[in-house]
Amino acid sequence: MTDKKAHLTVDGLDAAIELPIYNSSTGPDVIDVTSITKNGFFTFDPGFMSTASCESKITFIDGDKGILLHRGYPIDQLADHSDYLETCYLLLNGELPNDTQKQEFTNAVKNHSAVDPSVAALIKTFKRDAHPMAILCSAVAALAAVYNEGLDITKEEDRKITAHRLIGQMPTLAAMVYKHSQGEEFIAPDSTLGYAENYLNMTFGKAGQAPKVSQVLAKAMDRIFILHADHEQNASTSTVRLSGSSGTNPFAAIAAGIATLWGPAHGGANEAVLKMLEEIGSVDNIDKFVAKAKDKNDPFRLMGFGHRVYKNFDPRAKVMKQTCDEVLAELGLENDPLLAIAKRLEKIALEDEYFIQKKLYPNVDFYSGIIMKAIGIPTEMFTVIFATGRAVGWYAHWDEMVSSAYKIGRPRQLYTGSVQRDYPSK
Numbered sequence: 508m509t510d511k512k513a514h515l516t517v518d519g520l521d522a523a524i525e526l527p528i529y530n531s532s533t534g535p536d537v538i539d540v541t542s543i544t545k546n547g548f549f550t551f552d553p554g555f556m557s558t559a560s561c562e563s564k565i566t567f568i569d570g571d572k573g574i575l576l577h578r579g580y581p582i583d584q585l586a587d588h589s590d591y592l593e594t595c596y597l598l599l600n601g602e603l604p605n606d607t608q609k610q611e612f613t614n615a616v617k618n619h620s621a622v623d624p625s626v627a628a629l630i631k632t633f634k635r636d637a638h639p640m641a642i643l644c645s646a647v648a649a650l651a652a653v654y655n656e657g658l659d660i661t662k663e664e665d666r667k668i669t670a671h672r673l674i675g676q677m678p679t680l681a682a683m684v685y686k687h688s689q690g691e692e693f694i695a696p697d698s699t700l701g702y703a704e705n706y707l708n709m710t711f712g713k714a715g716q717a718p719k720v721s722q723v724l725a726k727a728m729d730r731i732f733i734l735h736a737d738h739e740q741n742a743s744t745s746t747v748r749l750s751g752s753s754g755t756n757p758f759a760a761i762a763a764g765i766a767t768l769w770g771p772a773h774g775g776a777n778e779a780v781l782k783m784l785e786e787i788g789s790v791d792n793i794d795k796f797v798a799k800a801k802d803k804n805d806p807f808r809l810m811g812f813g814h815r816v817y818k819n820f821d822p823r824a825k826v827m828k829q830t831c832d833e834v835l836a837e838l839g840l841e842n843d844p845l846l847a848i849a850k851r852l853e854k855i856a857l858e859d860e861y862f863i864q865k866k867l868y869p870n871v872d873f874y875s876g877i878i879m880k881a882i883g884i885p886t887e888m889f890t891v892i893f894a895t896g897r898a899v900g901w902y903a904h905w906d907e908m909v910s911s912a913y914k915i916g917r918p919r920q921l922y923t924g925s926v927q928r929d930y931p932s933k
């Protein structure tokens with residue numbers, strides 16, 4: 508709280524409504540509008556474009572400057588110097604782990620990476636061509652059936668083991684979903700492997716064969732997980748907070764987040780980017796698609812471009828582009844036609860007045876799909892990878908909420924329907 512106040516004058520009210528202002532540590536301060544209901548008003552902010560739904564210490568984004576900080580550390584520094592499990596520890600605990608803490612956290616996650624047979628059986632009940640996000644959403648909801656009795660979310664220890672189970676099992680579930688789509692046997696987690704290495708082995712390994720995962724691809728996969736780990740109050744994280752605010756099972760709340768992430772306006776954009784690049788097919792066709800994206804009468808949008816918060820480069824897109832170049836060079840795919848289309852499309856869009864005026868830049872999804880395709884991950888699995896990386900962010904926000912005083916979220920509305928009327932007498 509500060510001594511500063513906002514004074515809202517309203518026609519017809521004798522006195523201005525005085526509203527407290529709270530200071531941020533960086534970024535915009537907030538005006539507490541809770542008291543305006545006493546004067547018979549609600550605020551109106553569809554899409555929450557100007558609404559701070561909560562107080563948080565986890566992630567900070569400056570959209571105008573293209574800044575993304577996790578507990579104060581810039582995303583490019585974490586991508587260069589950290590690894591995914593260390594970043595998970597940081598997001599959950601607020602500080603980087605020392606060597607002992609890192610080893611203990613890594614062991615705890617590894618010890619909880621096996622999936623209950625009931626969930627494995629559930630995955631096998633789906634059609635093999637079912638969308639992987641539908642299966643993942645159901646599988647994580649099923650974890651709420653496995654871990655419910657005796658789970659007390661008011662106890663820190665229960666919340667800690669839940670974090671280990673979620674972070675440990677997401678890659679195992681992601682790999683199982685892929686294996687099911689291929690009609691192949693599931694590969695069990697291997698505690699001798701690193702986190703991303705283990706995911707790639709469970710995905711592309713063969714039953715009974717020793718793991719052989721490229722360290723370059725494992726490093727790229729780990730970086731993709733880091734870049735997707737958290738992003739403040741995005742749609743899926745806000746879903747997890749709102750769902751969790753009722754006190755529901757945390758795995759059920761995470762499953763709700765997965766459902767939200769699936770949409771093409773959100774995490775589904777990485778899959779949509781690849782489909783768009785394949786539809787463009789050649790650099791010769793780019794101008795036609797850019798024109799469609801600019802045409803107000805055409806619903807087509809340049810997938811992987813634009814962001815609700817970033818009105819500058821998404822800092823994750825810069826790291827993703829660098830990783831893309833590294834991986835494709837390592838694989839001898841630097842002449843990949845989709846990469847050529849993506850780079851040309853980015854150049855044209857960034858020089859086009861429409862995109863400049865609307866501040867539309869490449870976002871995290873623009874290059875991630877090209878890397879994942881090069882690694883051998885099918886397009887419809889891209890958002891499953893996004894969810895696997897983002898699970899820790901969803902959990903960190905849920906944990907931050909339930910470990911503090913919180914109320915069930917319950918927005919109000921601008922009602923413009925029929926006023927009260929009587930049922931017609933017969």
Ligand code: SDX
Nearest residue numbers: 738741772773774776800808809810811812813814815865
């Ligand atoms: C993610 O919130 C997060 O943090 C999300 C995320 C995370 O890590 O959790 O960062 C991950 O979801 C990234 C975004 C992935 N989505 C896409 O790439 C899909 C394509 N992008 C757009 O659909 C759009 O940019 C959104 C949804 C991302 C943001 O849309 P907004 O903020 O609601 O903006 P808007 O739709 O009101 O667009 C503003 C203007 C409009 O034109 P006008 O009506 O003002 O004339 O910009 C235009 C839009 O038509 N516009 C685009 C465009 N995005 C916006 N025009 C062409 N192509 C686009 N991609």
